[in-house]
Amino acid sequence: MSENTVFTENAPRRVRSPTLADVQEAAARIAPHIHRTPVIRCTAIDEMVGASLYFKCENFQKVGAFKFRGACNAVLSLSEAEISNGIATHSSGNHGAAVALAAKLRGTSSVVVMPNNTSAVKQAAVAHYGARIIHCEPNEDSRTRTLEAIIEAEGRTLVHPFDDVRVIAGQGTAALELIEQEPDLDIVMAPVGGGGLLSGTATVVAALSPNTNIIGAEPAGADDTYRSFRAGHIIPVGVPNTIADGLRTTVGELTFPIITRHVTDIVRVSEAAIVEAMRITWQRTKLIIEASAAVPLAALLEGTVDARDARIGIIVSGGNVDLDALPW
Template identity: 50%
Template sequence: MEYNKQQLEQVLYDIEPYTHRTPVLKSRLINEISGSDIWFKCENFQRMGAFKMRGAANAILNLSKEQQDKGVVTHSSGNFAQALSLAAKSLGVPAYIVMPDSAPEVKKAAVRTYGGKITECPSTLKDREDAANQIQQQTGATFIHPSNDTNVILGQGTAAIELLQEQPDLDFIITPVGGGGLIAGTALAAKFFGRNCKCVGAEPLEADDAWRSMQSGNIESNSSANTIADGLKTQLGDLNFPIILEDVDDIIRVTEAEIKSAMKLIWERMKIVIEPSSAVALAAVLKESQLFKGKKLGIIISGGNVDLKKLQEMIS
């Protein structure tokens, strides 16, 4: 599919009533440690606490009135479940959310708060897909994939557009890589709105399917994914992967210790709560500091939905 600047500008305009223009923060100390000049785009302050609100809103807005009346469905145990529920509620659209029965009660409660109608199922991907298909057949709802959907990808890219509107001279934008929607949208934003701005991904070494996919040219998967960055355990899709191959400059892998260290640094020095997946981008900058030395960087803080009961576990 061909993408253009006007298309992304329209998406930014369309979702504006349903999303926050999140703040951009800096830290003098982190700049000194990294040797670079970093602007943090804080999507942890987005509605429902993560960037995924952008893509969810855009996906629903691009449905016909008939489709909206019948509702939307997705399967997710994390941020997209909350994002689609809230976006649907904001637009007066029914939202059906398939969640694994093993999902934390705090996440289920959040989805219900946002108006999502939960169907629980076993945690396998097949069970999730089967449950979503059954809901589609019963209700006529439209399935929205959390990351491998064109309108979701374009919506996620608006965070980087806003960042580049404030700081147009960035040399790099670094973003976490999970299902590929955020980095694909960010890469398009850097391409059309940046001034020779490169897009770099960051990924846990324990779940490095995107890095391996870029090496092989094919979508790879993880046999296991033992990482604290639980939002990054999903794999790339056939719609976002071609964008990543063409427009992402590199993907940097980081260890669990590096993720925890970066997260702790942001908590302590910036006084903001971020989730482990968000810390992966700063971890990559600190690991490859020579690559970024003296450069102007944008980092997408992807979200801040943390289970407060697990705070100590996350940094120990």
């Protein structure tokens, strides 16, 4: 593990960061339990953006999202004592389902704190995998206070959605596969909310492909990482306003310094572009992706990233969509 200094609006503190070796160990640990997801191409979309795109399809991952990689690595890393009273987390959906499934694999129980505006399909998935759902208000403070109360009352072990070295290392295994499947990429893109996927991706790409630019994409209606990246310290998201429900949380104290160290840029995109990118992906690739997964392509379609003639890997983060509430 390496160390970073976290600069928040309060005092700085030292935290540990995952290394490439941690990601490689995570890959070996979770290999029997996850899918090695494919990379696909789409000539029509290439022509739209003037680049060669390589879509890493984490919408085909177990629970329908990359989140199972991190949750699986974290839960499998826990001792028997740590799982004796069960696991708890907060989530807008995909991480909750991932923790619930990972807990089931370990033979323990799980509780997931979820905002009361979470989509019905994501709540149903979390319940399906066996977690008990506790609702909270749709803001960061309510999530945190509700989760802390559950942990104190029931003695459960926290598996944080992104600010956990084991989770970040697990998320980084998607990029590890991508670099193996498609080496020599000019750019790797991932959406960013709490930053677990982007920081894990950056850890891997910076180590294995140092000439590759790493770009995070974020909704303009939840642009805390964009603003934080430029300010040099974390600026909380406040009240997010975006269809990309997986990206409504503030970047983490552990993920942020990894992002500032390795990521080339953070770009933000409009809601209209997110919906259009989601629609184009459905129509042209026949992949079902959720709004959060469409954000990197939205950045390319809006021209906020210079993609001309580049080879670009995009981690398609998930495909859990409420088919009764499509945005078109």
